[in-house]
Amino acid sequence: MTSTPSTLFAKLWDAHQVLLREDGASLLWVDRHLVHEGSHHAFAKLAERGLPVAEPALTIGVVDHYAPTRDRDRIGDPDIARMIRTLEENTNRHGIRCFGMRDPRQGIVHVMGPEQGLTLPGLLINCGDSHTSTHGAFGALAFGIGATEVAHVLATQTIWQKRPRTMRITVTGQLGPSVTAKDLALSWIAQLGADGARGHAIEYAGPVVEGLTMEGRMTLCNLSIEGGARCGMVAPDDVTFAYIKGRPFAPHGAEWDRAVQDWRTLATDDGATFDREVSLDGATIAPTVTWGTSPEEALPITANLPDPAQLQGARADQARAAMDYMGLTPGQKIDGTPIDQVFIGSCTNGRIEDLRLAAAVLSGRRAKVPGLVSPGSALVKAQAEQEGLDRIFTEAGLEWVASGCSMCVGMNGDLVAPGNRCASSTNRNFKGRQGRGARTHLMSPAMVAAAAVTGTITDVRPLLAGRV
Amino acid sequence: MAGFSIIQGPAVALPQDNIDTDQLIPARFMSVPRKDGYGPYLLHDLRFDAGGTPRPEMPLNRHAQARILVTRRNFGSGSSREAAVYALVDFGIKAVLAPSFGDIFASNAVNNGLLPARLPEDRIEAMIARLGDKAEEMTVDLTDGVIRIGNEVIPFDLDPIWRLKLINGWDDIDMTASHGPAIAAFRAARAKAAPYAMLDGMT
Numbered sequence: 001m002t003s004t005p006s007t008l009f010a011k012l013w014d015a016h017q018v019l020l021r022e023d024g025a026s027l028l029w030v031d032r033h034l035v036h037e038g039s040h041h042a043f044a045k046l047a048e049r050g051l052p053v054a055e056p057a058l059t060i061g062v063v064d065h066y067a068p069t070r071d072r073d074r075i076g077d078p079d080i081a082r083m084i085r086t087l088e089e090n091t092n093r094h095g096i097r098c099f100g101m102r103d104p105r106q107g108i109v110h111v112m113g114p115e116q117g118l119t120l121p122g123l124l125i126n127c128g129d130s131h132t133s134t135h136g137a138f139g140a141l142a143f144g145i146g147a148t149e150v151a152h153v154l155a156t157q158t159i160w161q162k163r164p165r166t167m168r169i170t171v172t173g174q175l176g177p178s179v180t181a182k183d184l185a186l187s188w189i190a191q192l193g194a195d196g197a198r199g200h201a202i203e204y205a206g207p208v209v210e211g212l213t214m215e216g217r218m219t220l221c222n223l224s225i226e227g228g229a230r231c232g233m234v235a236p237d238d239v240t241f242a243y244i245k246g247r248p249f250a251p252h253g254a255e256w257d258r259a260v261q262d263w264r265t266l267a268t269d270d271g272a273t274f275d276r277e278v279s280l281d282g283a284t285i286a287p288t289v290t291w292g293t294s295p296e297e298a299l300p301i302t303a304n305l306p307d308p309a310q311l312q313g314a315r316a317d318q319a320r321a322a323m324d325y326m327g328l329t330p331g332q333k334i335d336g337t338p339i340d341q342v343f344i345g346s347c348t349n350g351r352i353e354d355l356r357l358a359a360a361v362l363s364g365r366r367a368k369v370p371g372l373v374s375p376g377s378a379l380v381k382a383q384a385e386q387e388g389l390d391r392i393f394t395e396a397g398l399e400w401v402a403s404g405c406s407m408c409v410g411m412n413g414d415l416v417a418p419g420n421r422c423a424s425s426t427n428r429n430f431k432g433r434q435g436r437g438a439r440t441h442l443m444s445p446a447m448v449a450a451a452a453v454t455g456t457i458t459d460v461r462p463l464l465a466g467r468v
Numbered sequence: 469m470a471g472f473s474i475i476q477g478p479a480v481a482l483p484q485d486n487i488d489t490d491q492l493i494p495a496r497f498m499s500v501p502r503k504d505g506y507g508p509y510l511l512h513d514l515r516f517d518a519g520g521t522p523r524p525e526m527p528l529n530r531h532a533q534a535r536i537l538v539t540r541r542n543f544g545s546g547s548s549r550e551a552a553v554y555a556l557v558d559f560g561i562k563a564v565l566a567p568s569f570g571d572i573f574a575s576n577a578v579n580n581g582l583l584p585a586r587l588p589e590d591r592i593e594a595m596i597a598r599l600g601d602k603a604e605e606m607t608v609d610l611t612d613g614v615i616r617i618g619n620e621v622i623p624f625d626l627d628p629i630w631r632l633k634l635i636n637g638w639d640d641i642d643m644t645a646s647h648g649p650a651i652a653a654f655r656a657a658r659a660k661a662a663p664y665a666m667l668d669g670m671t
């Protein structure tokens with residue numbers, strides 16, 4: 001091809017555009033549509049109009065948001081039981097494949113999709129969930145949508161979108177020991193703001209990104225939405241192909257070879273331009289934690305909290321309100337803040353690599369506070385048990401439970417009590433996210449494990465030295 | 469949904485940054501069917517204390533007749549839950565004015581006839597200062613793209629695609645139906661160009 005150089009994003013967008021309307025809206029073809037219990041509004045809209053699902057084979061259901069993490073055979077809460085039953089009934093009625101409560105492949109939608117090989121490079125993936133950006137780690141165009149849009153995709157297998165602007169985040173150098181994709185994500189969001197990438201599709205690039213495992217790339221892309229981006233993506237490479245190969249829904253044999261050949265073209269061409277370019281030096285990133293009620297309120301573990309008195313206007317109000325809610329003092333050190341409990345899990349950091357790292361910190365140590373470990377999927381759980389990680393967690397005094405969204409959002413009843421401070425490997429420190437009045441500090445799973453061992457927010461680096 | 473080009477009613481200020489959709493509607497209310505109404509749950513934990521008593525200092529408790537909300541940056545960030553929009557709409561809110569919105573929220577809003585109007589931060593701050601804790605009559609004109617309050621006329625930003633959709637009350641599913649043949653042709657081409665993108669039926 002001799003066409004003008006284009007970005008990975010442009011290649012993906014153009015390959016899915018059915019038509020471009022005069023007003024600038026594109027109608028895009030959807031390759032994979034993932035639904036969960038929260039999709040009940042969309043199914044209800046479809047039922048109201050008496051419409052069928054256009055492409056049941058390209059629609060995949062999974063139980064995650066309300067999935068109980070204990071006593072799965074007898075769901076006590078009738079509301080939770082009804083939400084799960086409604087999804088299973090809706091998918092059944094429309095002939096949609098569903099990984100239900102008893103399926104050994106059940107898990108959080110953004111963990112299950114890649115694990116099953118449903119997520120592939122070059123695909124357009126939608127789900128009624130903002131962290132759909134996770135799937136961009138494979139060089140897919142993946143973004144979250146609302147219920148009206150879910151109904152539209154169900155009815156037509158297409159979606160109307162306006163083309164976002166493009167932004168490249170290049171991470172140079174090298175990450176320090178015990179510094180993870182989570183720290184990288186929290187630190188760019190702290191720099192650019194929780195709306196810093198609003199209206200943009202992000203491509204992550206540079207040696208640090210290329211050096212990340214698929215798990216790390218998924219964590220990075222997952223958190224794109226917390227910086228306001230429409231989606232995040234990484235160009236597929238040998239690391240990607242090695243992860244996908246042999247997965248149940250991935251192509252096999254001659255089809256595989258042909259697919260890989262196609263996927264190798266999914267990279268930004270030399271000379272292609274982005275609407276915005278941001279560069280970060282990986283070596284300057286320390287383990288990072290949030291102190292406030294927005295993911296942008298994050299700091300290196302070595303730093304002190306800001307002082308609202310030194311800020312202006314709306315920023316001062318925001319910092320004051322966050323500190324008040326979080327029960328923290330202006331200017332205090334974040335290191336050493338006592339916590340009440342920990343949580344390891346979620347679509348951000350509930351994969352096998354995350355559990356291995358947390359277990360490396362906890363091995364042979366005791367947690368000073370209670371905590372919950374919920375693997376991202378039933379298959380991650382099985383693998384962790386095979387590796388003996390579950391014993392490390394339980395011997396440390398943490399509770400090892402089944403997979404689901406769990407304490408990331410608390411819909412299944414796994415909640416943080418009012419006023420309690422939780423060190424959490426999740427993605428949102430919003431007021432009330434983990435339960436009314438709950439105080440959430442976001443950090444990597446390794447940092448959560450360190451917090452468990454010391455009972456305070458602390459720097460994991462000395463605790464991991466010599467262990468990984 | 470019926471289209472509209474004028475919104476008129478009392479505006480109130482909610483001077484906070486980053487009001488995310490978890491605050492707009494806490495997760496525990498999200499299993500409620502839409503027909504039951506989401507108005508009572510709007511900003512529930514901000515409006516009510518732990519015992520369920522309305523907080524008197526909360527602007528939306530003092531001005532339940534509010535139709536327009538003036539707020540700070542990154543409104544509706546976070547979860548894609550459309551229930552956040554249902555809560556605003558069912559409460560009676562017709563427009564939200566802010567320096568920036570979460571992308572998914574803004575799109576959900578337009579799909580439910582709620583206007584997400586963007587204004588520069590200094591304009592918003594001036595409006596917040598003017599409103600204080602009172603409610604004041606305001607008019608939002610979609611055709612002219614301006615807000616009228618007292619003697620002031622203030623322009624706002626809205627994507628032209630969304631402006632048309634709100635004014636005409638367009639329904640996307642109906643619009644797309646007319647493109648059936650183009651979609652069918654695209655599907656056939658896609659299956660050829662990228663066979664890996666297709667899947668067989670249920671297993």
Ligand code: SF4
Nearest residue numbers: 131346347405408409
């Ligand atoms: S783990 Fe949390 S962020 Fe991820 S899909 Fe579930 S609720 Fe959403």
